Each structure stands twice: as structure tokens, then as C-alpha cells.
Amino acid sequence: MHVKSGDEVLVIAGKDKGRRGKIKRALPKDNRVVVEGLNIAKKHVKPRGPGKPGGIIEIEAPLDVSNVMLICPTCGRASRTGKRFLEDELDHKGRPRKVRYCKACDAVVDK
Secondary structure, eight states, rough: OOOOOEEEEEESSSSSOOOEEEEEEEEETTTTEEETOEEEEEEEOOSSSTSSEEEEEEEEOOOGGGGGBBBBBTOOOOEEEEEEEEEEEEETTTEEEEEETTTOOOBBBBO
């Protein structure tokens, strides 16, 4: 997936198109992400004992990852991302480190 938990994203399709938010949770097996405060759905819940009353609650439903675009921390624009290897930095196995980069400003996104 081109985004990770903690990334700031722009929604490019759906009912929340044009809104920004931070990724709360990534679900790579399903190709979906949960964005804070976006794609709110109402869920009917039965009472589950004295401490948990029933009712209608609002939850953040997952969005398809293709409907969000990463906002580059360097240039501040929503842009496509690519992957490249950094030859000067090595990972824990001694190989070149793989990082994401912004295709608009060519800056490395990962720390």
C-alpha cells in the first residue's frame, strides 16, 4: 500500500471528497484504511449489560486505499508516491533501505 498509519491523506472520491485526515488504521489485506473523522457510519448496538447501553453509535468506516492520496510533508500537496532504494542507508539485513518518495517534489516521505 502507498500509505501507512499516521500519514495525512486527502480523500479524492466518495462522500468525503476533498477532506483531509490522518490515517488511524491500515488494513493491508483488505486494501482499506480508516481515516480519523471521515466516512462516518451509524451502527445500531444492542445493550450489553449495565455498563454498556444500547443505541445508535457513529463509527469511522474503512475507505478503499485507492480513494485516498498522500499529502507530502515537505511540499504540502497531495501527490502520487513511488518507491526507491537508498544506497547510502542500509536496513537491518544489510540491504539498501526501501523508502517512499513524493513524485511532485522528489523528497523522501519516510523518516
